[in-house]
Amino acid sequence: MIGGYGRGADILNGVTLDVELGEIAVIVGPNGAGKSTAMKAVFGMLNIHTGSVVFDGEDITRLSPQARVAKGMGFVPQTHNIFASMSVEENLEMGAFLRRDDYRDTMAQVYDLFPILKEKRHQHAGELSGGQRQQVAVGRALMTKPKLLMLDEPTAGVSPIVMDELFDRIIEVARTGISILMVEQNARQALEIAHKGYVLVQGANGYTGSGKELLANPDVRKSFLGG
Structure with a gap:
């Protein structure tokens, strides 16, 4: 996806995301990397100039957010x-x-x-x-x-104990067959529960892999996880 808000400059400069049935996919990265913007693009809240959103085998790029809810998308803003x-x-x-x-x-x-x-x-x-x-x-x-539940910073402002509990509940939701796409500031903890992780850098995919792969990647650890 390449796009942004209105006629302003592009914020997304080439983001590719993929979530399979019952998977937890996590988007992490530094502030201003386009994490929440990518989530909003999937939900139809900004203009995609290049690229498409395909949901359950159907191209929904031109659908409104309301129509996407009817198709099976759930979105929880921060x-x-x-x-x-x-x-x-x-x-x-x-x-x-x-x-x-x-x-x-x-x-x-x-x-x-x-x-x-x-x-x-x-x-x-x-x-x-x-x-x-x-x-x-x-x-x-x-x-x-929903078939896909999108969560924008679900643990923002909560205590570590509450964060752990929320993550446990997110795992339970995924086990019911609902796919999860989540933007999260607590990158290390989020990647620990993720089947798939995306590290965004300046509006583009920086690193992609399983949660375990990204946690083990020395460049990701040094740049985004505090060593």
Whole structure:
């Protein structure tokens, strides 16, 4: 993908991403490398001048984000990702707005994945801790029954203990057959759970490999993982 926002300069200068069924693919790299921009390009939130987005065998490059949700994409932005004045349960119900079937089974699955949300289901989401808010945001995306779940910095601003718990839940989601594409600032920890990793440098692929391969790469370790 090559592209950027509006008619501005290109931010992506040749990014190739691939996520298979049930895989966790992680995008890491320095600030300003185009990580979140690449994620937004996959979701249709900016213009791709060269390249394409193929989802489930179909070219969806020209589809709107809303149409991509209907195709099976779920996106959790880094900030402003919950309805703070609504209850936890109402947030989850908002995730099912496109569905015409009975979504109660999916809600039960979300509560199984995040038991604290069931406990606090009648509480305003804005009253929750940072980690619990992230669980609400991920849960709401799961209510769309996505084939691909995209997470932009899911552990930003949470404690190491909460980060580990979120990563455990992400692994559980992938085991259900949902693909995960994740941008993450905690690069070392994210690569430890990744089937596939992409290190972006100045809007292009710098290094690509399995999570283990990138963790073992001395250049990646020195430049991006602190040695």
